Amino acid sequence: MLRESSQRSGTIDNLNLQGTVNPDADSGVPQGSLLTAFAEAAVRQTDALPGLRDQIVSELGVQELVDAAGVVANFQRMVRIADGCGIPLDEFTKDATDDVRDELGIHEYASAANTA
């Protein structure tokens, strides 16, 4: 979805998908490092979370903070639906993203076993 949305918008020249799995990698998405740090702090409930909230409000805005929190909340749910029901990848996604999954090491995840 990230690759597709970036291609569609045409606004990101150097999308680096390592930014989704490696906190030290620059994704190329504007303010991407700040947003992924916020996501990580929210998922792991770390002490960094309050400061990152303030930073998002300061650098992006308060509506941006609320919307970012919504995305975290949504995907905390979606991953548990996928894991809890053992769903495989959709056929239309499997072939299109196989190279990316290899590159990012996602094939190593335990839930990869749900996709033949």
Added chain:
Amino acid sequence: MAFEYTGVDLPIREKTIASQRMSWEMIANPGRWWTGAERVEIARIGRAARDFEAVGSEILPEAAVYSIQKLVVDNANLNREWYDEIMASEGITEDRYVELVAVVVHSFSIDEFHRALGLALEPLPDPVSGEPTRQRPAQAEQRYSWPPIVPKAGLNPGDEMLYGPMEWGANVISALSLIPENVRWLHDLSEGHYLSFAEMRQPDPLRAISRSQIELIAARVSALNECFY
């Protein structure tokens, strides 16, 4: 009324509030296989699990409590063998499991929204009395996921479009469809926290952050959960 956000100086969107209120109502009411009291208890156990509190329950089967805790804190390690063990446990069926997952993940998602923003958690709703309907859709079939799912024809009237052009929907959309109400629930809370299914096909601007920023956050959360899907 729930989700008043009194004293909260944040621009919470109306659709977010509406979808959260609808979720609390869903949880409080009897479902197809659990009573309202049991559904609220499922949410309570899930909430405690997030804080690594392994609380017990006087009204839920032991396997249900264990499933809730695994879903919340150890979802990356769920596998077919575990699912089969749960299905062989007393007090759990495929139908009850699917309904339990739906209550856990939707209540958890709303709690996570609050935690991400540093807000106090909303008190859980008071259960509504009544009996579960105990109705399994006749169209349910075992397909590619662990529990059976239903095709478009098995959804509630008016919800067929949520599967788009696909007879069985995208895998994650149909995953909880053994309880057809879950498909609408999934959509409406998606719209409140992220994007509606229709918005997912539309260009920016959709929210205050760009679609690329949205999907970067989504991908990071998925990676942190080691979710292959």
